[in-house]
Amino acid sequence: MAEKGKTKARLLQAACELFAEKGFRDTTVADICDAAEANIASVNYYFGDKERLYDEVWRHAFAITVSTYPIDGGVEEDSDVETCLFGYARAVLSRIFSEGEAGLFPRLLNQEMAAPTLALDKIASEALLPQSRQVEDVIKKQFGDRCDDHLLRLCKLSIIGQCAFYNFSRPLRERVMGIKNVLPEEIDRMARHIASFSLGGLKQIQKQTENRN
């Protein structure tokens, strides 16, 4: 047996890192076994095949990210709108910029967006839809329950988009944007910006609809 830890756990850990970095198709079983210092046959021995290992990786990544950075961002549910937006943005950005296991989820998601596998449907309904609903609720708090569905969706996507862009534009961070290491204070700063920018946006939209009536 190799250095430390059970082989199965080492395989899972190596697979997490590699799948997140290169995606399902571009990661080879041999890569995973090398990184885990395990024999080439061990993936099949412990997980059946590459695909079931991938499922296991998703399960692990999802569990870690929601427990490490819950989507409410640690703010009270009955806080004011800007604070709720801040909590959401901070949670999402913390996940995105996490260099530990909590960062696996957004990185895997990024891969799925370019080359979806069967795993995506499950992720969409179990993880993404609830987050989307959460943002909806905050917007309703600002607009009141009487609120055009179309408008609600556009605002929701504006808010989510600001956060999610940091995930999907990963390779551009150093190339185009001037982003290197991101410290926790920096994340807070970004989240505060997104919260107040979005609040300003929501108010502007609200003003327009009131003028129209």
Added chain:
Amino acid sequence: MAEKGKTKARLLQAACELFAEKGFRDTTVADICDAAEANIASVNYYFGDKERLYDEVWRHAFAITVSTYPIDGGVEEDSDVETCLFGYARAVLSRIFSEGEAGLFPRLLNQEMAAPTLALDKIASEALLPQSRQVEDVIKKQFGDRCDDHLLRLCKLSIIGQCAFYNFSRPLRERVMGIKNVLPEEIDRMARHIASFSLGGLKQIQKQTENRN
């Protein structure tokens, strides 16, 4: 010779569609040749190898998208801030939702974000940086030239993020967001929303910095 058109042109067209859909690595030379009704050896005969065909595809996609939907979105350069934002958003969204050749560029970009190739550096400096600068200029028009660099960057990313999210979240459009066919009027509507949401955001940020001084 097959039905119509020169073989080389058919290969390029087929390669565009397939690379945009599945990315460089997941597209096989055999797929391309089949789609172009050409022999398996024709890619190497006309382009040298798969990689040089990919370069050619990028060149083609870039040329088409900027000439079909120039990044100013067809608004005068000295228009007011909201109109400039509208122009930018409309251009970007038009490209993203285009089902024709103009849509190749964002789709290829999406693939590069998940699995970068050597092509990305060129694209970043030739296509993306200039667009980023353009948004910067609009923000400066709102804020005046005296404007914190940090703040400028955050606002820029907020604006770009709202637009680009529609590109990167492609597989979620039907799954999570309720988006199906997108008509030109709908694109205008979305662009108008992003413009006024962003203007509201900019004003909010501006108000905060003024209060701080």
Added chain:
DNA sequence: TTCAGAATCAAACGCGCATTTGAAATAGGA
């Protein structure tokens, strides 16, 4: 100590891929 089940291992299998090859077909000017 014995021994059955678990774990590891190197080698091999089968397949799909990009690319090469050398011949055949085609086209167009002399």
Added chain:
DNA sequence: TCCTATTTCAAATGCGCGTTTGATTCTGAA
């Protein structure tokens, strides 16, 4: 018509991949 350069073609080459195999080693309870 003849001849040469271009284009097309089916087959082959060589490599990397996921998975399987059958043997070997390890482990822990009896």
